Amino acid sequence: MSGSRAEAEQKGGSRQRLQVNEYKENQNIADTSLRPVQTTVLGVTAKMEATSSKEESTLQKSSLDVHAESNKWQYKSPSDTVVLSPDTESSQEGDSDEDATPGLDDFSELSPYERKRLKNISENANFFASLQLSESAARFREMIKKRQPPESKRKKPKKKENETGCRRSMRLLKVDPSGVPLPAAPIQTVLEVDENPLIPPGPLEMTPENQDDDNALFKGFLQTWAEMSKTRSKNTEKELSSIKSYKVHLNGMVISEDTVCKVTRGSISSMAIHPSEMRTLVAAGAKSGQVGLWDLTHQPKEDGVYLFQPHSQPVSCLYFSPANPAHLLSLSYDGTLRCGDFSRAVFEEVYRDETRSFSSFDFLTEDASTLIVGHWDGSMSLVDRRTPGTSCEKLIKTSLSKIRTVHVHPVQRQYLITAGLRDIHVYDARCLNLSRNQPLISLTEHTKSIASAYFSPLTGNRVVTTCADCKLRIFDSSCISSKIPLLTTIRHNTITGRWLTRFQAVWDPKQEDCIVVGSMAQPRLVEVFHETGKWVHSFLGGECLASVCSINAMHPTRYILAGGNSSGRVHVFMN
Known part of the structure; x- marks a missing residue:
């Protein structure tokens, strides 16, 4: 074991x-x-x-x-x-x-x-x-879901019984001061009224709107200017004075309270000065269709102003007839061209086309018997005044979409220049037909809208244009060929905005090489430039000239300048 x-x-x-x-x-x-x-x-x-x-x-x-x-x-x-x-x-x-x-x-x-x-x-x-953790978590989830956040309601303050309320207008409550309700105002029916009704065709009596029909002053006015037109000035050749002497004359031109007056009720869109060398008569066309005449000889000055209504839309062009200065021709957007005759006290109808709107016109012949009329849709019309009452017009189509101004060469009258939207064309009147016409020359240097284009008054060797790109351009038209070269470009503020009439640089009829144009600078002034672009003179008026003069006109023989603003006021500089 x-x-x-x-x-x-x-x-x-x-x-x-x-x-x-x-x-x-x-x-x-x-x-x-x-x-x-x-x-x-x-x-x-x-x-x-x-x-x-x-x-x-x-x-x-x-x-x-x-x-x-x-x-x-x-x-x-x-x-x-x-x-x-x-x-x-x-x-x-x-x-x-x-x-x-x-x-x-x-x-x-x-x-x-x-x-x-x-x-x-x-x-x-x-x-x-x-521990029974899952059962405890389930109980917590149920408690969170059942619990809701308490709603916080703001208690409104109790209104005091003796608190005075806000004051309210009795007029808005429609109650009179005694507390009695006012009766309901009657319902007014508004009728549609055309703001610019067309003037009926045919001649119109030359009746001033601002004075009585039987006014003795107006009858004397018509008689005086009918006689003045008969006395023609001597047709001597005009010599071009030096710039030095020209400046001396311009420095002597002044303005005063007596030479400033309201001539039309609306903005001025065109100007003209009677060629008389003894008395001074200024004509102004307004955007409302009115034509105002101002005789500077009368005192007080208001007695020399006469206002007429020959058109229903803006008057874009005014000329005294070169053959008979007693005739004042006016063209309007409403498709009418009329002639005011001082001797007969009537506005005759020269040309009418209600389907088109007119923009500008000029005389093709020296006796003023034939006219060229430009339309806003880019077409033109040839009008012969010697056959009134018949189909005397000839409609011509051009390659322009719009035509603002038409001007005829002063020497070679077969040539005419038209200012379009952004292009300027030169046509030969002998080659115009009913179909679409191609220009002889086109000036395409402009980058924005063009306001005007004019030949120089004595020889026609220069052309001045006004463009919205703040530049005044001067071209050499001494030899009308395939091209008209550009000589000078002048920097100038041409942005007038919506409420002012657009600037148009025009030649001084007495001086071949100088142009006159309005200015936006402060203080208000009217400027003169040489064809080389150098400044020549500025017309300053102090308190008498406190507005922009968009449209200006020079007397053909005397040193007189008339400028119109957008409130219907005319400013005159003279020796």
């Missing part, structure tokens, strides 16, 4: 050594595959740490009697399920109650460390299950 017991102890010692060695070899595997679980619940951290070396020695001593049998085991916790699949067999010799896992069979192949670890897992699982 003693020998067999010694053999058994020897075998048990060798088995114990093998068990310890196997545990050390598989330590890494156990650490990686079966690590302790950390769980934090409600601020408490449950940590499963590896057993110390002291615990390992205790477990090794208690595992000496473990039988090596393979067996399968499985353990399920209330909250989690842990499945272990090593082949194990139930040991006939169980460990002590301290080392054995409660509720599990003895496994002969499990080391004491593994059994201790399984026991800790089971205890932790039971602990967490007893």
